[in-house]
Amino acid sequence: MAGQTKNKSLGINNDPEDDEGTIDFEIIELLFFAYRDFTGDPDAILEKSGFGRAHHRVVHFVNREPGMTVADLLDTLKITKQSLARVLKQLIDSGYIRQVTGPEDRRQRMLYTTTEGRALARALAEPQSRRIADALAKAGPGARETVKRFLANMMNDTVG
Amino acid sequence: MAGQTKNKSLGINNDPEDDEGTIDFEIIELLFFAYRDFTGDPDAILEKSGFGRAHHRVVHFVNREPGMTVADLLDTLKITKQSLARVLKQLIDSGYIRQVTGPEDRRQRMLYTTTEGRALARALAEPQSRRIADALAKAGPGARETVKRFLANMMNDTVG
DNA sequence: CAATATATGTCAGTTTGGTTGACATATTTC
DNA sequence: GAAATATGTCAACCAAACTGACATATATTG
Numbered sequence: 568m569a570g571q572t573k574n575k576s577l578g579i580n581n582d583p584e585d586d587e588g589t590i591d592f593e594i595i596e597l598l599f600f601a602y603r604d605f606t607g608d609p610d611a612i613l614e615k616s617g618f619g620r621a622h623h624r625v626v627h628f629v630n631r632e633p634g635m636t637v638a639d640l641l642d643t644l645k646i647t648k649q650s651l652a653r654v655l656k657q658l659i660d661s662g663y664i665r666q667v668t669g670p671e672d673r674r675q676r677m678l679y680t681t682t683e684g685r686a687l688a689r690a691l692a693e694p695q696s697r698r699i700a701d702a703l704a705k706a707g708p709g710a711r712e713t714v715k716r717f718l719a720n721m722m723n724d725t726v727g
Numbered sequence: 728m729a730g731q732t733k734n735k736s737l738g739i740n741n742d743p744e745d746d747e748g749t750i751d752f753e754i755i756e757l758l759f760f761a762y763r764d765f766t767g768d769p770d771a772i773l774e775k776s777g778f779g780r781a782h783h784r785v786v787h788f789v790n791r792e793p794g795m796t797v798a799d800l801l802d803t804l805k806i807t808k809q810s811l812a813r814v815l816k817q818l819i820d821s822g823y824i825r826q827v828t829g830p831e832d833r834r835q836r837m838l839y840t841t842t843e844g845r846a847l848a849r850a851l852a853e854p855q856s857r858r859i860a861d862a863l864a865k866a867g868p869g870a871r872e873t874v875k876r877f878l879a880n881m882m883n884d885t886v887g
Numbered sequence: 888c889a890a891t892a893t894a895t896g897t898c899a900g901t902t903t904g905g906t907t908g909a910c911a912t913a914t915t916t917c
Numbered sequence: 918g919a920a921a922t923a924t925g926t927c928a929a930c931c932a933a934a935c936t937g938a939c940a941t942a943t944a945t946t947g
Contacts, residue, residue, distance in 0.1 A: 589856075590849065590852045590853060590856045591852075591855075591856040591859050591860060592791060592852065592856075593875070594859050594863075594871075594874065594875065594878070595787075595852060595855050595856065595859065596791070597875060597878035597879060597882075598762065598765060598859075598878060599784075600878075600881075600882045601878040601879075601881035601882055602758065602762045602881075603805070604881060604882050604883040605758060605881055607883075619902095619903060619904075620903090620904085621903075621904055621905085624759075627755075631752060631756070636923080636924095637923070637924060637925095638922095638923065638924085645763070646904085646905070646906090647905075647906065647907080648923095648924075648925080649905090649906080649907085649908095649925095649926080649927095650904065650905050650906075652924095652925070652926075653903095653904085654903095654904080656925095669923090672914075672915070672922090672923080673913080673914060673915085674912095674913065674914045674915070674922065674923040674924065675914095675923060675924080676923080676924070676925095689750065692750045692751075692752065692755060693750065695751075695755050696749075696750045696751040696752075696755065698881060699751050699754050699755070699758075699881070700751060701880065702877050702878075702880035702881045703754075703877060703880075705876065705880045706873055706876040706877040706880060707873065707876065709873070710873050710876070710877055711754075713866055713867065713869070713870050713873045713874065714754065714873065714874060714877050715753070715754065715757060716865065716866040716867065716870070717862050717863060717866040717870055717874050718754070718757035718758060718760075718761040718862075719757060719761075720861065720862035720863075720865045720866060721761035721762075721764060721765055721858060721859070721862045722757075722760045722761055722764050723764040723767075779932060779933075780932090780933085781932075781933060781934085796894080796895095797894070797895060797896095798893095798894065798895085806933085806934070806935090807934080807935065807936080808894095808895075808896080809896095809897085809898095809934090809935075809936085809937095810933065810934050810935070812895095812896070812897075813932095813933085814933080816896095829894090832893090832894080832943075832944070833942080833943060833944085834893065834894040834895065834941095834942065834943045834944070835894065835895085835943095836894080836895070836896095
């Protein structure tokens with residue numbers, strides 16, 4: 568038995584072993600720490616711009632898919648339009664993102680990064696990209712494909 | 728050239744190709760979506776308890792390292808003690824976590840999950856663990872070791 | 888022993904980024 | 918012309934972080 572029994576009368580658990588073997592605490596925690604430090608990379612740049620992580624995500628996805636509509640963006644971020652509104656408005660007012668009335672459906676607003684928005688998106692992505700490259704290089708050959716498959720499978724809408 | 732030139736006079740970028748090859752947008756986005764869906768797993772359980780993700784993290788780490796002090800926890804979570812205070816107080820008042828005065832240093836409060844806290848931690852970890860197991864299985868043999876190395880290397884304090 | 892440092896707790900106010908609900912406007916579709 | 922859709926906006930609210938200030942108990946140090 569791995570269990571310790573002292574403190575049992577207090578309802579205290581001090582035995583970390585019981586769940587091992589059934590629950591994958593190791594990768595759960597690696598994901599937590601890896602993602603925490605990964606998202607910390609752009610913070611210095613964001614602070615200079617006066618933006619937060621919400622702005623980061625918006626600039627990122629608009630830059631990646633130029634011409635996406637507001638509805639597309641809401642679907643990607645899985646937030647409400649009221650949440651998006653403030654952040655998007657600030658990015659438009661600051662000149663990082665522009666809206667263009669949809670050519671087919673004039674109700675739509677197609678979103679584009681400006682030159683400055685594009686530069687911001689790139690600056691934010693750069694340290695993250697470097698971190699990934701280093702981590703993959705140290706993880707050995709073939710790591711990129713394995714990690715890609717793993718992460719894709721972790722997503723809800725994975726088909727295969 | 729991959730660039731489109733229309734809209735240039737408006738300062739609009741609609742060319743997603745420019746950065747590819749230098750910035751690893753693919754894995755940046757896979758990480759975003761994978762982590763978003765991964766952290767969504769426990770939400771249903773948390774809602775029943777009336778807790779949030781902050782509570783989840785506290786119960787998780789206290790359960791994993793029984794007897795850790797408040798300072799340990801702050802260092803792990805990288806938040807301020809004022810942020811931790813409310814969440815920790817709620818968990819103590821609800822009977823999920825207990826504090827024990829440090830046997831050597833009586834200023835310290837060693838943290839332990841109660842039986843209920845342990846059950847909660849396990850319930851929260853279970854769907855995440857299942858998601859990981861499925862993703863690893865589909866990612867092929869050897870995926871676990873590669874993913875572990877990759878994630879560990881993504882952390883700030885990775886030595887090797 | 889007195890002074891200082893440390894671990895923790897708490898009060899008060901602020902910020903970011905999310906939520907719901909209601910309603911307005913322009914445009915498209917039926 | 919009526920209904921549905923895409924977007925925007927107002928208002929209130931909430932979760933979870935932040936800063937700054939201060940209190941208490943205990944440990945360490947001069």
